[in-house]
Structures are given as structure tokens and as C-alpha cells.
Amino acid sequence: MTPAPAGKAWASPEDWEANKETISRLWWDDDHSLKEVQDIMSQEHDFHATDKMYKSRLKSWGLVKNLKSSDAKQIMGLAQSGVVKQPLVIRGRSMGSKKWQKRLNRVASRPETTTKVLVSTRNGAILSPPVTVASPVSALSPLSGRVEPPDTLRITEAGLMAVHDFAVHQFEETKWDLSGLTFDFDADKTDSWYNGLSLATRNLLKDRNSPTNFAMVHKSFDQYSAVLDQATPSLIPLTLGHIVGLMEVGPEMAATLLRYVARLVAIKFGESHPLSRFWAQMQTLGPVQIQQVIGAVLGAYFHVIVNHSHPANRWRTAMYPTYAKLQQKWGAISEQAAVTIFERTIREIENSIAGKRGKTTKAADHDEIIRHLYEVKIYFAIYLVERKRFPEAYQVTEEIGSWLERGGATQFPEQYEQWLLVRGSTLVGLGKLEEATPYYLETYQARRKRLGVENSRTTRAMLQLEEHYSRLGQPLAAEKMHSELEQSWIKKS
Incomplete structure (x- = not known):
């Protein structure tokens, strides 16, 4: 190995982890050259590494500027x-x-x-x-235009056909029924699996050498078999979401999950099953290309969902706009396309209410539709927060808050808790961190009491409270919440 500069030492694994965010920002976000990054880190941070060391580490972080x-x-x-x-x-x-x-x-x-x-x-x-x-x-050519x-x-077309056939098959075999208003997310194992792997991914980004973090990833892989047995409508969107999300950890990790999913599906369902054909096509494309075609894939998937579901069905109203938001984040669709999906979802729910006027409708059904309408508006407020459109988000949360004050909070505690979280996030965006704290804390306490510490919604509230404590500069409170979050997930079967 090349000797380190006089009186200096090459960076240790601990040094790399401690300086990961700074190096990533200089190299990736600020687009400095490798030489510039080396000079800045050496002069300003007393951090020393060779070209080869930098290239190896940046590759493991998934931050390779030039594609293969x-x-x-x-x-x-x-x-x-x-x-x-x-x-x-x-x-x-x-x-x-x-x-x-x-x-x-x-x-x-x-x-x-x-x-x-x-x-x-x-x-x-x-x-x-x-x-x-x-x-x-x-x-102008005399030759055939073909x-x-x-x-x-061709691979993409085959994948589109397979994902479409799978969704249609699930509805035709009555394995999925979204014709009514309700959907039990608490019974959906995919949601819990998604939260667990999200936590594991987050931990890996902090520490790639921790056996505990890799054990959490392995446990998530083991849980996927039960997720496949249930095969809810969330299966494809959430699995694709994790494959794309793991690109930040590294392309190798994303490819590992993709390969595991494709093989397990083929074993469980047989290679001719449309779900097996779909994942075989996705594996052929690989994680990099999946991010490029995910908009088209989910577009075909949700096309079937929309044609087989009630406009105010809870799965549809929750997942369709949520994945529009994520597709924009991944670069698959434009901001205007995402906003259009939110607006269309809200309009279709409102039209379903108008279509029932003059007809005999159960009061409970009417209340449920109204609940889903405001839930979509909550998701829209979350979207506005993520786009840093905080004044607009504040106005939307004001409208939702008025509905909750009229009785919605008592009747629908879940939507009240969702509103608390987005209200807190909005206040953070407006620079009112201390004012936001009670909203995060009340969400966590309410969900822990109502749902228990192991429920996926409670773990989401814990995660956001942990992040808020970190923003406030309260590391001990943040670490305590993180430990509780890990323990709650480990206890799950």
C-alpha cells in the first residue's frame, strides 16, 4: 500500500463512516471532481485516502457518476x-x-x-x-417502415403485459376485491414488511458494517415468503419501491433483493404464472433500468386497479397518489403529472358523493367516503411539504383541521393522527420547530395507546419523532426513540 503523507494516517473504516455525509455531499450533491474532494477533505477535515480508496468507497455507496x-x-x-x-x-x-x-x-x-x-x-x-x-x-424511404x-x-413490453395479467388475474379470481370502501391495512403483511426493510435500509446507510443491521435485512427477506402468500395489491408497488430505494445503499444490495424476489416468486407460483413472468423481466432489466421504466410499469398496474375499484376505496385513494409522489421523486413522472393524479383522485371521490345524492345511502358509507376524501387531502399536504411548498401545505392542513374539529377527530382517530404528523412537518418547514414538537409527540402517544407499539403506524410515528428530536439537537432523546423503534420491530413475528 502507498504510504500515507508524513505524519498522517490513511482513513479507517470508522473515519469513512463519520465523514460519509460530507464526502457524499461534496462528490455527489456539489459535483466536485475526485481531486477536489480529496483536497477539501485533506485540508479542512484532516481526512486522507488514495484515489483507489475513494473510488472503492464511493462505488459501495452507490455514488458512481458514470454509468457502465x-x-x-x-x-x-x-x-x-x-x-x-x-x-x-x-x-x-x-x-x-x-x-x-x-x-x-x-x-x-x-x-x-x-x-x-x-x-x-x-x-x-x-x-x-x-x-x-x-x-x-x-x-421518404422505399423500405418497410417496420x-x-x-x-x-421488448423486455419492457413483456413486463407490462405480465404485470397487467397478474392484476387482472387477481381480480378475476376474486383474490382482490376493491369494489367497496374499506381496506384493512393493519392485516396487510406487505405494509409491515415494508416498514421493517425501510428501517433496515436506514440503519445500513448509517453503518454498513453492523451485523445487527444485516440481520434486520435478512429477517426482512425471510418475511417476504408470508408477504407472497398473501399477495395483496400492495405487493408490486411496495417491492418495486424497495428495489429503487436500496439503490441509495448500493446497486448490489438492490440487485440482491430483486434476485431473491424473482427466484422466490418462481418457486412459489411456477415460472408460467404472470407474477413470475413479471419479476423475471424485471430481473433481466436490473435495478438501474427498473428506475427508468417504473413509471410505465406502475401506470399499467394502476390502470387495472382503477378499472376494478370504487373511486373512494381506501387502498386506491391511499396508494395511487402516494405512488404518484414517489414516482416523481424517482424521476419517473413530472411534478404536474403527480399533482394531476392527486387532483383526479379528489375529484373522483367528490363525484362519487355527488352521484349518491337523492339516493338512499347509509350514513356510515357517506361518512367513510368523506373520511377517504380528507385522507387524500392529508396525503396531498404531505406531498406539498416534501416539495417545500409549506404555505400551501399549511392552508390544506387548516381545511382538514376544520373537518376534524366538526367531529372527524373523534370519529376517525387514524385520520386525526395523520393530520397531527403533517401539521408537525408543516410547522417544521415554516421554521417553527418547538411548536411542532407536541404534534409529533401526541401522534406517537395516541398510536401507541390505540394500536400498540408493534403496529406499523406506530413505528412510523416513532421514526418521525426520532427524526424530530435529531432536528432539535436532542441526541439522547433521538437515540432512545431509535432503540425503542428497533425493539418494536424485532419483536414482530
């Missing part, structure tokens, strides 16, 4: 087909060199000849993303 040639080629093929409109985004930054990004944007925005491919099923058809041929002279699409596009 195979990945870059596949993404460019998706751009030519119209499936991809922008580069892969990690930590708010586009992967690939600036020159490559410009080329991708140029290809994606080029005038194209578009042919829509119809994905046929027993219950009708949906339009898949366009298969396109970017050729300004194609109309051009074979790239392999990546």
Missing part, C-alpha cells in the same frame, strides 16, 4: 423508444456524464414516429408506452 457502458446503452435504447425521458436520479442528481445526459435529453425530445402497442387481455386492452422509431427520413425495437423495449 451496458447500462448506458440500455437506457439510451429506452429513450429512443419513448419509455425513458430523463436520466436515472439518485440523491437528486442525474447519473451519467453531463455529455451523456445531454445526448439522452436530445434523443428523448427528438420528433418521432410513434406506434402504440396494444396489450391484449381477456378483459379488454390497455395501451403500453409507445414503440417509437426516431427517423426524420422514414417517410424497425425491430431494441431488446430492452
Whole structure:
């Protein structure tokens, strides 16, 4: 090994972890060159490492600026087909060199000849993303206009067909029924699994060498078998969400989960099952390309959900806008597209209320629809907070608060607790940290009393209270809450 500078020592594993956020910010967020990062860390932080050390560590963190040639080629093929409109985004930054990004944007925005491919099923058809041929002279050519699409596009089309067939199959076999208003999220094992792996992912980002953190990941993998046995509508969105989310830990970790899911599904359902076909296609694409096509995949999936569900069904009203928000975060859809999904969801619920006027409707059903309407508005407020549109979020929470004061808080404690959290987040965004504390604390206490410490909603409240204590500069309170959070998850079966 090259000797360290005179009187200095190379960074230890502990030094890397202690300086991870600073190095990540300089390299990824501020876009400094490796030499600049080395100089800044050496001069300002007394942190010393070779080029090779930096490159190895940045790769393990999933912060490689330039894509592998195979990945870059596949993404460019998706751009030519119209499936991809922008580069892969990690930590708010586009992967690939600036020159490559410009080329991708140029290809994606080029005038194209578009042919829509119809994905046929027993219950009708949906339009898949366009298969396109970017050729300004194609109309003048005496040759046939048919051009074979790239392999990546064929894989994407097969994945769209499989996810569509799976969703239709679940409804036709009456394994899913979203025709009514209710959905029991507490009985959905996918939700609990998602929260557990989220906690494990968060811990890994803090400490990649902890046996405890990897044990939590392994436990999450073990729990996935029970998640598959239940196979609720949350299965595909939440699993895809974790594969994309694990890219921040590292592409290898995301690929490990993807490979495990694909193999386990094939074992449980058989290779010909539409769910097996879907995950086989996703495994062929790999985590990098999944982030590029996830918008199209979930678009096809929710197309089936919308056609088979009540406009005010709780799963639909909760998950559809939530995944619109996440797709925007992943760079799969635009901000306006996400807002449109929120607005459409709210409008369809309001229309379902209007459609019942003059008809005999159970008071309980009417109240349930109103509950779901305001719950979507709560999700919209959360979205506004995440977009740092705090004054707008405050106005939405005021409207929701008025409904709760009229009796909603007593009748629907869950929505009251959701409102407490988003109200707290809004106040934090407005710089009123101390004023926000009672909202986070009351949410945690109310859920612990109502649902128990091991419930997934309680663990979410604990997580947000821990983060709030950290913001306030109260490390002991934050650590105590984190320990309680870990213990609550470990106790779960």
C-alpha cells in the first residue's frame, strides 16, 4: 500500500463512516471532481485516502457518476423508444456524464414516429408506452417502415403485459376485491414488511458494517415468503419501491433483493404464472433500468386497479397518489403529472358523493367516503411539504383541521393522527420547530395507546419523532426513540 503523507494516517473504516455525509455531499450533491474532494477533505477535515480508496468507497455507496457502458446503452435504447425521458436520479442528481445526459435529453425530445402497442387481455386492452422509431427520413424511404425495437423495449413490453395479467388475474379470481370502501391495512403483511426493510435500509446507510443491521435485512427477506402468500395489491408497488430505494445503499444490495424476489416468486407460483413472468423481466432489466421504466410499469398496474375499484376505496385513494409522489421523486413522472393524479383522485371521490345524492345511502358509507376524501387531502399536504411548498401545505392542513374539529377527530382517530404528523412537518418547514414538537409527540402517544407499539403506524410515528428530536439537537432523546423503534420491530413475528 502507498504510504500515507508524513505524519498522517490513511482513513479507517470508522473515519469513512463519520465523514460519509460530507464526502457524499461534496462528490455527489456539489459535483466536485475526485481531486477536489480529496483536497477539501485533506485540508479542512484532516481526512486522507488514495484515489483507489475513494473510488472503492464511493462505488459501495452507490455514488458512481458514470454509468457502465451496458447500462448506458440500455437506457439510451429506452429513450429512443419513448419509455425513458430523463436520466436515472439518485440523491437528486442525474447519473451519467453531463455529455451523456445531454445526448439522452436530445434523443428523448427528438420528433418521432410513434406506434402504440396494444396489450391484449381477456378483459379488454390497455395501451403500453409507445414503440417509437426516431427517423426524420422514414417517410421518404422505399423500405418497410417496420424497425425491430431494441431488446430492452421488448423486455419492457413483456413486463407490462405480465404485470397487467397478474392484476387482472387477481381480480378475476376474486383474490382482490376493491369494489367497496374499506381496506384493512393493519392485516396487510406487505405494509409491515415494508416498514421493517425501510428501517433496515436506514440503519445500513448509517453503518454498513453492523451485523445487527444485516440481520434486520435478512429477517426482512425471510418475511417476504408470508408477504407472497398473501399477495395483496400492495405487493408490486411496495417491492418495486424497495428495489429503487436500496439503490441509495448500493446497486448490489438492490440487485440482491430483486434476485431473491424473482427466484422466490418462481418457486412459489411456477415460472408460467404472470407474477413470475413479471419479476423475471424485471430481473433481466436490473435495478438501474427498473428506475427508468417504473413509471410505465406502475401506470399499467394502476390502470387495472382503477378499472376494478370504487373511486373512494381506501387502498386506491391511499396508494395511487402516494405512488404518484414517489414516482416523481424517482424521476419517473413530472411534478404536474403527480399533482394531476392527486387532483383526479379528489375529484373522483367528490363525484362519487355527488352521484349518491337523492339516493338512499347509509350514513356510515357517506361518512367513510368523506373520511377517504380528507385522507387524500392529508396525503396531498404531505406531498406539498416534501416539495417545500409549506404555505400551501399549511392552508390544506387548516381545511382538514376544520373537518376534524366538526367531529372527524373523534370519529376517525387514524385520520386525526395523520393530520397531527403533517401539521408537525408543516410547522417544521415554516421554521417553527418547538411548536411542532407536541404534534409529533401526541401522534406517537395516541398510536401507541390505540394500536400498540408493534403496529406499523406506530413505528412510523416513532421514526418521525426520532427524526424530530435529531432536528432539535436532542441526541439522547433521538437515540432512545431509535432503540425503542428497533425493539418494536424485532419483536414482530
